[in-house]
Amino acid sequence: MIFRGDEPEQIGLLKKLYPKGNYFMQGDEAIAYGALFAGCRFYAGYPITPASEIAETMARELPKVRGYYIQMEDEIASIAAVIGASWTGFKSMTATSGPGFSLMQENLGYAVFTETPLVLVDVQRSGPSTGQATKGAQGDFFQARWGTHGDHPIIAISPTSVEDSFWETIRAFNLSEKFRIPVVLLADGIIGHTREQIRIPDPEEVEIVYRKLPANEEESKYPFGDVHGDLVPPMPLFGNGYFTHVTGSTHKESGLRDVYTPEVHDRLVRRLHKKLEVHESEIQKWEEYYTEDADILLVSWGVSARPSLGAVIEARKRGIKVGLFVPKTVHPFPGRRIRELSKNVQTILVPEMNLGQMVLEVQRFVREEVPVIGVNKIGGVPLTMEEILKEIESSAERSRHRSAD
Amino acid sequence: MAKEIYTKYKMAKYLRKEALPTALCPGCGGGTVLNAFANAIDQLKIDPRDLVVVSGIGCSAWIASPYFLADTLHTTHGRAIAYATGVKVGLPDKKVVVISGDGDLAGIGGNHLLHAARRNIDITVILVNNFIYGMTGGQVAPTTPFGAVTTTTPYRNVEHPLKIAETVASAGASYVARWTTFHVYQLIESIKKALTVKGFSLVEAISQCPVQFGRRNRMKTPAEMLRWFQKNSVPISKAKTLSPEELEGKIIVGELVNREKPEFTEELNFLIEEVAKQYGLGDKNAD
Ligand SMILES: Cc1ncc(C[n+]2csc(CCOP(=O)(O)OP(=O)(O)O)c2C)c(N)n1
Ligand code: SF4
Numbered sequence: 001m002i003f004r005g006d007e008p009e010q011i012g013l014l015k016k017l018y019p020k021g022n023y024f025m026q027g028d029e030a031i032a033y034g035a036l037f038a039g040c041r042f043y044a045g046y047p048i049t050p051a052s053e054i055a056e057t058m059a060r061e062l063p064k065v066r067g068y069y070i071q072m073e074d075e076i077a078s079i080a081a082v083i084g085a086s087w088t089g090f091k092s093m094t095a096t097s098g099p100g101f102s103l104m105q106e107n108l109g110y111a112v113f114t115e116t117p118l119v120l121v122d123v124q125r126s127g128p129s130t131g132q133a134t135k136g137a138q139g140d141f142f143q144a145r146w147g148t149h150g151d152h153p154i155i156a157i158s159p160t161s162v163e164d165s166f167w168e169t170i171r172a173f174n175l176s177e178k179f180r181i182p183v184v185l186l187a188d189g190i191i192g193h194t195r196e197q198i199r200i201p202d203p204e205e206v207e208i209v210y211r212k213l214p215a216n217e218e219e220s221k222y223p224f225g226d227v228h229g230d231l232v233p234p235m236p237l238f239g240n241g242y243f244t245h246v247t248g249s250t251h252k253e254s255g256l257r258d259v260y261t262p263e264v265h266d267r268l269v270r271r272l273h274k275k276l277e278v279h280e281s282e283i284q285k286w287e288e289y290y291t292e293d294a295d296i297l298l299v300s301w302g303v304s305a306r307p308s309l310g311a312v313i314e315a316r317k318r319g320i321k322v323g324l325f326v327p328k329t330v331h332p333f334p335g336r337r338i339r340e341l342s343k344n345v346q347t348i349l350v351p352e353m354n355l356g357q358m359v360l361e362v363q364r365f366v367r368e369e370v371p372v373i374g375v376n377k378i379g380g381v382p383l384t385m386e387e388i389l390k391e392i393e394s395s396a397e398r399s400r401h402r403s404a405d
Numbered sequence: 406m407a408k409e410i411y412t413k414y415k416m417a418k419y420l421r422k423e424a425l426p427t428a429l430c431p432g433c434g435g436g437t438v439l440n441a442f443a444n445a446i447d448q449l450k451i452d453p454r455d456l457v458v459v460s461g462i463g464c465s466a467w468i469a470s471p472y473f474l475a476d477t478l479h480t481t482h483g484r485a486i487a488y489a490t491g492v493k494v495g496l497p498d499k500k501v502v503v504i505s506g507d508g509d510l511a512g513i514g515g516n517h518l519l520h521a522a523r524r525n526i527d528i529t530v531i532l533v534n535n536f537i538y539g540m541t542g543g544q545v546a547p548t549t550p551f552g553a554v555t556t557t558t559p560y561r562n563v564e565h566p567l568k569i570a571e572t573v574a575s576a577g578a579s580y581v582a583r584w585t586t587f588h589v590y591q592l593i594e595s596i597k598k599a600l601t602v603k604g605f606s607l608v609e610a611i612s613q614c615p616v617q618f619g620r621r622n623r624m625k626t627p628a629e630m631l632r633w634f635q636k637n638s639v640p641i642s643k644a645k646t647l648s649p650e651e652l653e654g655k656i657i658v659g660e661l662v663n664r665e666k667p668e669f670t671e672e673l674n675f676l677i678e679e680v681a682k683q684y685g686l687g688d689k690n691a692d
Contacts, residue, residue: 013684013685016684016685017684017685042491042494042495044490044491063676063677063679063680063681064680064681064683064684065681066677066678066681067677068494068673068677070490070494070673072487072490072520073487073516073517073519073520074516076484076487077484077487077490077516077517077520078487080480080481080484080487080488080490080491080517081487081488081490081491081494082491083480083488083491084459084478084487084488084489084490084491084492084493084494084495085491085492085494085495086491087476087478087491087492087495088491088492088494088495088496089495090491090495092491106481107481107484110480110481238457238476238478238492238495238496238499239457239476239495239496239499241454242476243421243453243454243474243475243476243477244476244477245421245470245471245476245477245479246477246478246479247470247471247479248479248480248481249479254423256421256423256424256471257471257479
């Protein structure tokens with residue numbers, strides 16, 4: 001692990017192994033390198049297309065930095081091992097795709113409830129079921145949010161390019177460590193398998209966050225208590241003689257199970273939600289292009305944000321005032337900003353590679369007068385700039401008619 | 406009440422006071438297993454700070470988690486061994502112990518059990534086999550004897566039970582033993598051995614669940630169940646001389662396997678040191 005205190009050696013090593021400069025690589029590889037730079041030193045996984053290259057890269061690179069790779073017997077075991085390793089102090093990761101993500105859901109819920117930092121990469125592929133196993137898609141937007149049962153918060157992040165995959169993986173680790181919550185990296189098979197140029201930075205350029213540890217014996221007694229008033233309890237790691245009890249049952253601040261007192265459950269689950277609400281501004285991230293004077297707003301995420309940007313630029317050349325909003329943190333959804341932007345636009349278009357998922361989140365935040373229209377494509381082939389442009393033009397046409405009435 | 410138990414019971418120093426009294430039914434074999442485990446730890450003079458105990462879901466999973474005073478990880482149903490694998494890799498110098506039920510470890514979690522044995526990762530598993538899903542109300546388990554009555558086999562069980570210890574032994578574990586809660590001293594000795602052996606070790610503890618199993622199978626009391634264990638147990642040496650027909654319905658007790666072979670976390674660390682050195686990381690133990 002990049003142990004606290006081990007950084008100088010690790011930084012030197014990263015510099016030597018991956019000298020800064022331009023590389024040509026796949027999104028999957030960029031995710032793996034992002035993890036290495038973020039300090040991930042434990043990976044457990046099970047092969048699945050289109051995520052396997054992450055495992056292969058980790059298996060090759062981790063031992064070089066004294067990290068651990070284990071191929072487990074299935075995805076359930078993979079995330080379980082990752083949770084176990086996280087409680088010993090490792091920054092840990094697993095990566096999978098559709099069917100494997102489904103298998104991980106129960107233990108993802110365990111990680112949420114026990115406030116275990118980890119990064120779960122879902123390189124989305126076409127579904128349902130085995131679907132088009134080798135094709136990319138964006139159909140897991142809600143699986144990331146609601147795949148596990150019960151009321152729970154989650155953080156999910158979605159990168160838009162190979163280079164972005166590197167940096168967003170680092171951000172996923174940092175958020176996970178900072179807020180003691182599993183973070184889902186919602187990548188997709190298209191970026192995962194695309195090769196692009198990326199700049200590998202000096203490790204010093206990379207901000208690394210470590211989870212908070214108990215400052216003393218007293219703090220260690222409340223692994224699930226709001227010890228510091230910031231709603232994020234320090235994490236007493238196993239092996240330090242704290243006698244920590246961790247359970248996926250409803251627990252008191254001490255960690256001990258109490259499934260009978262309504263207040264205990266209420267207090268715990270509400271704190272978990274509040275933890276993200278209070279720190280929302282640190283968690284949310286988005287990009288905006290030409291939104292200042294836009295009549296039409298595109299909201300698009302992940303792989304679809306790229307043809308969307310192309311379409312916006314082309315439409316602007318044709319005199320249509322269109323802007324683009326790209327959520328990088330897709331959960332919690334940056335709806336407030338979309339609400340603000342929606343006040344000045346006539347139409348919102350939501351291009352995504354599914355039959356309409358994020359579009360529902362957008363709709364929740366927009367007044368009824370503004371039509372929110374999905375631009376959807378499935379079948380494993382990404383949306384093209386032209387397809388999106390066509391929708392922009394017909395929307396522009398419609399609003400011209402409307403203003404003519 | 407908790408205080409009283411705490412002062413009377415010699416092994417109480419190993420228990421999490423705040424969690425007592427246990428939620429186990431009176432006469433449950435789980436208490437015997439907890440006692441045996443505590444005694445094994447005591448006799449080996451293992452500092453509980455050097456222990457991480459992991460369990461799944463079920464009555465038997467509660468034996469050590471939360472009751473044993475160590476770092477305890479109470480996981481999802483069936484997944485304890487997979488969680489423990491991550492813990493062991495992170496803390497190779499600690500004793501990582503899994504205590505859980507037969508349904509948990511051999512039913513839903515059967516695959517993890519086999520693969521941990523195959524990997525030969527240095528984890529000690531105490532599998533409490535009470536022939537039933539106790540916690541959920543006495544449904545049929547993969548260990549329920551042929552012909553037994555449970556809440557989901559109300560007429561009789563037409564499936565055959567899994568021989569867990571034999572299966573794990575052939576999957577590649579370093580140490581495998583089976584005893585019943587009648588064989589308390591042997592059980593303690595086997596747990597001690599399992600804890601000392603390097604590699605994957607399994608101690609199957611056949612245990613009474615008078616409430617969910619015994620009651621429906623003409624053994625209402627814990628004592629009747631223990632007598633059944635006593636009458637039906639056959640030491641492994643003797644079992645070798647008996648025919649399969651003679652062994653029908655018997656409980657074979659003793660050590661099935663005790664062997665040395667390369668252990669997973671150690672091999673993984675050797676490999677990492679080798680690769681790390683090749684790529685220029687200094688020797689971890691140099692200074
Ligand atoms: C995924 C999942 N399926 C089912 C359950 C319900 N469940 C709780 S305990 C249990 C059986 C436990 O049986 P066993 O491991 O034999 O333990 P015992 O209670 O008999 O000691 C089941 C099925 C669960 N918690 N999670
Ligand atoms: S139901 Fe059976 S296994 Fe569970 S505590 Fe009661 S006696 Fe023990």
